[in-house]
Amino acid sequence: MALQATVEARRLPTNQALNRIGRAVRSNRKATAGTVLLGIFILVALFPGVIAHDSPTLDVYQPHLGLSSAHLLGTTAYGQDMWAQLVWGTRNVMIIAFTVGLAATAIAVLVGIAAAYLGGLWDGSLSVITDVLLVIPLFPLLIVIAGYAHGGSTLVLIVVITATSWSYTARQLRAQALTLRSRDFLEAARVRGERKIYIIVVEVIPTMTSLIVASFLTNALYAVLFASSLQFIGLGDPNTVSWGTMLYWAQNNAALQTGAAMWALAPGACIAALGAAFALLNYAFDEIGNPALRPVRRRSLKQRSVQQGENRA
Amino acid sequence: MRYVLRRLGFFVLTLWAALTFNFLLPRLMPGNPALAMLGKFHGNLTPQSLNALEILFGVNTHKSLPVQYVDYLHQIVTGNFGTSLDFYPASVTSVISSAIWWTLGLVGVTTVLAFILGTGLGIVAAWRRGGRLDSLLPPVFVVASAVPYFWVGMVLVLVFGIDLHWLPYVDGFYVATDTPGLNPQFIGDVLAHAILPALSLLITTIGTWILTMRNTMITTLAEDYVRMARAKGLPGWRVMLDYAARNAILPNLTGFAMSLGFVVSGAILIEYVFNYPGVGFMLLQAVQGEDYPLMQALFLLITVAVLVAILIADLATALLDPRTREAR
C-alpha cells in the first residue's frame, strides 16, 4: 500500500537519530558496559595527575619492586613507577585512538559517500583505490613504512595509520549509501531540485549516523591495536610513555622470565580493555541496526504452543 | 566467467600496486635509507649486490625514474631480490626459503583450523538461537577480538611456559641439541614448540569467523527458502547445512580473505613473542637490522600470499555460487 511505503521511507533528522541511539545505548547491556569502560579511560586520560601521584619518567626508585601501597604495580627494571606509567600512558593511547578514529572516519565518509553518489568514473576509481588498499596487508605495510622512517613519533604513527586504514569502513559506508540512493525521500529531495551537496549533507549523512558512529568505533579500535603493536616491536618512539612502549621495554628486559610479569600484563590488559570497550559498543550498534541479531529469549524458541495444552485443559 | 576474469584482473592490479608501493617507498623517504645502509658496509659489496641495490632502491643511480621502474620490475619478475645484508653473502631468496616453511606450517595449519572451527561454531550457534552457545559466544568473542595478539601469546607463555613449565616457549622451534631431520626427537620438539604459538593464533583469530558466520547465518535463516525447506519436511541438519549454511557462507568467503590481513599481523607478532623463526620474525629482524633488501622481499612475499589466498577464495565463491557464473 502506498501509505505504508511512505512510512518506511521517512527520513530521520539528526536529532531523532541521535535520540534513538541514546535510548538504544541505555537499554542494551553491551552498550552500557562499553560506554562505562570507555568513559573510565577518557577520564583517566584527561586527569592522570589525579590518579597517579608519581611522574612516569622519574627513575629514582629501586628497580624490580613488587606490588605495594607506595607503588601500586611495582617498579620497572629502570626504577620507574609502573602505575604512573600506565596511567599517564593512557593519554597517548586515547589521543591516537580518537585522532585516527576521527580522521580515518572522515576520509571514509568522504570517499564512501562520494563514490556512491557521484557514480560512474568517480565511483569506479575510488572503489578500486579503496579495494586495493583493503586487500594489501596493512601491518606489514606499516612495518615497512615505519622501518624506512626508523620508527616515528606519535604523530608519524597517527598519520601513517590514518592513511592506510580507512578503506574497510569506506567500503561499508559506500554500500549503505548505495542502498539509500533509491529511497523515496531522496527521490523527493531530488525532484524538489535540491543540489547534490545538499542532499548528501542534509539528507543522507544523518540517516547514516548509526553506521558512521560504528565506523568511528572500528577505526579507533584498529588504531589502538596497530599503534600498540608497532610500539611493541619498537617502531614507535620508545621514549614516549604509552602502553605499547611499556610492552616494548618489558619484552626487552625479559619481564616474564624475570618475574616482573606485571610490567607486561598490565599494559596488555589495558589495551584489551579499551579495545573491548570499542568492540562492545560496535557490536551493540550492530544489534541496534539489525534487530534480528538481538538476544532472543529462550522461551519463544521452538514453541509451537505450550500454551496450547494449557488452553485446552 | 566474467566474474573470474574480473577477480583475476583485480589480482593483477593489486599486485602491481604493491610492487609500485615497494618501489616508491624508499625513494620517497627523506634521505634515501638505502644510502645509510650502504655506508655500513664500506664498499665491501660485490658488484652484483651493488647493482641489485641500485635497482631496488635507486641508490647511486643517475637513471631517470621511469627507467628505474622498468629495471625494477624486470628484476622482480626474474626473482632477483638481491643479497641480504644481515645474512651476507646469502641471497635474499635463499634466506627466505629457510624461513618460509615454518610459517606455512604454523600459520597455514592454524588458519585453516580456525576457519573450519570458527565457521562450524558460528553455524551451530545461529541454528540454536537463544541457546547457551548463542548467548555465550558473541560477548566472549567480541571482547576476545579486541585483545592484542601478542598479549595472548604472552599470557600463554606466562601460564604454560613459566609457571607450569609444561611447554617450551623461548628456544624458537627446536632445542639446539637436536639434529634437524626426520627423527622423532626433532619432530617431537618442533611440535612441542609449535603448540603455544599455534594456540595463541587460534584463540585470537577464531573469534571473527565465529561472529561473522553466526550473523550471516541468522539473516539467512530468516529467508523464505529456509522456511520452505522446513515445510518440505527435510531433516533439521540438512536444512541447516544444505540450505542455510551453504548460502550464508558465500559472503563470508570474501570476508575470510579480507581478514587474512589480520591473520598475517597476528602471525608476525606471535612469531616475535615466541622467537619462532618464520617469515614474520624475519621481517622484524630485517627492520631492526636495516636489512632493506630482505625487508622489501618479505613484504612482497607476504602481500602476494594474501592476494593469492583472496583469489582462491574468490574462485571458490564462483564455484559454489551458480549465480556468479552468469553474465554480470
Added chain:
Amino acid sequence: MLEVSGLSVDYVLPRADVRAVDNVSFTLDRGEFLGIVGESGCGKSTLLFAIAQLLAPPARIAAGSVTFKGTNLVGMTDGQLSAVRWRDMSVVMQSAMNALNPVKSIGAQYRDVMRAHGKTSRDEIGTRSAEVLRMVGIDQAHLRSFPHQLSGGMRQRAMIAMALLFTPDLVIMDEPTSALDVVAQRSLMVQIKELQRTLGFAIIFVTHDMSLVSHFSDRLMVMYAGQVAEFGATRRVFDEPLHPYTKGLLEAFPSIRGPRVPLKGIPGSPPDLSVIPTGCRFHLRCPVAYEPCNQVAPELADQEGTLVRCLRYTQDHSEERSVAL
C-alpha cells in the same frame, strides 16, 4: 479433512504481545478450493503459516487447534510433522525467487524432498520429477537449471510442480501469483484449477486480489485486522456481499464490462494491531457504522449460510439492518 478451530497467533514483542490472528475457525473438505482475501497486514499469511506449522519466532500459536485428517498438528515437533509434510500437505510461497534455494538446481531440490520422504531410487526420482514438470508445462531439461535461470512464471510453476510431487491432499498457497504480470497470473490460475480437477487436492489460496480468486474458489473468506469478516460460498459473497468491508473491496475493483462508475476506495488504513480500536475493528472506516459499533465487538453471525462479523446482522440489531444498507 481439515478443521481449524479457534486459531489465534501472537507475535511476542518486547513491549506486549500482538495478536495477528484472532480466533479463526473453518473446515475444509476434500477437493475444496478456499480463497482467503484481505489487505496487507490483515493476518492472512500468518494464518497460513500457522496452519502449516511454519511460524518462526517471535510468532507463535497462542490458542486453538488445527486438525488435519484427524490429528491436531499444533504442538507437534518437526520430527512428528515430517510424516505429514509434503506427502499430505504442501506449501507454495509467494516469490519462487525467494522460496527456492538459489544455489541448488531445481532437480536437486525435488530430489531433496523425495529422499526425505522415503523415495530413494534414482529412477523413481527422475521419473516423478519429469512427470510433475510436464504437468505444469515445463521441459524436463530444466531440472538441471538454477532458479535464477528461469523466468518468473516458470519459477512459480516449478514451485507448484514441487508441491505436487506426492499428490498431497492439501496445497496451501500464499499469493503465488502476486509476483507475476496479469497475463501470467491468469494462465497460472487456470493451470492450478486444472491440476486440482485432475488430481483432486484441496487448496487454501491466500491473496489480496479478490477478483482473481473469485473465479476459481468454492468458498471465500474475507479477513480484516486478524479476524474473519465474512465467510461463505464465493458466488454469494461476491454477488451479495454482506460486510461493509467486503462491499468496499468489491467496489474498489472496476468492472471491465459494466457501466463506468466512480472508483470508491475505503478511506483510512487498517488499524495498528498493537492498538486495536474498541468495538468493531472496522468501525472507523465503515460507511454505515452506527452507535454501538464503537463499543460492542461483533461476533460472527450466520446469515443464511454466510458468516459475517457485523453488528447489523446480529440478532438484536436486525431492525437497523434494513436502514442505510
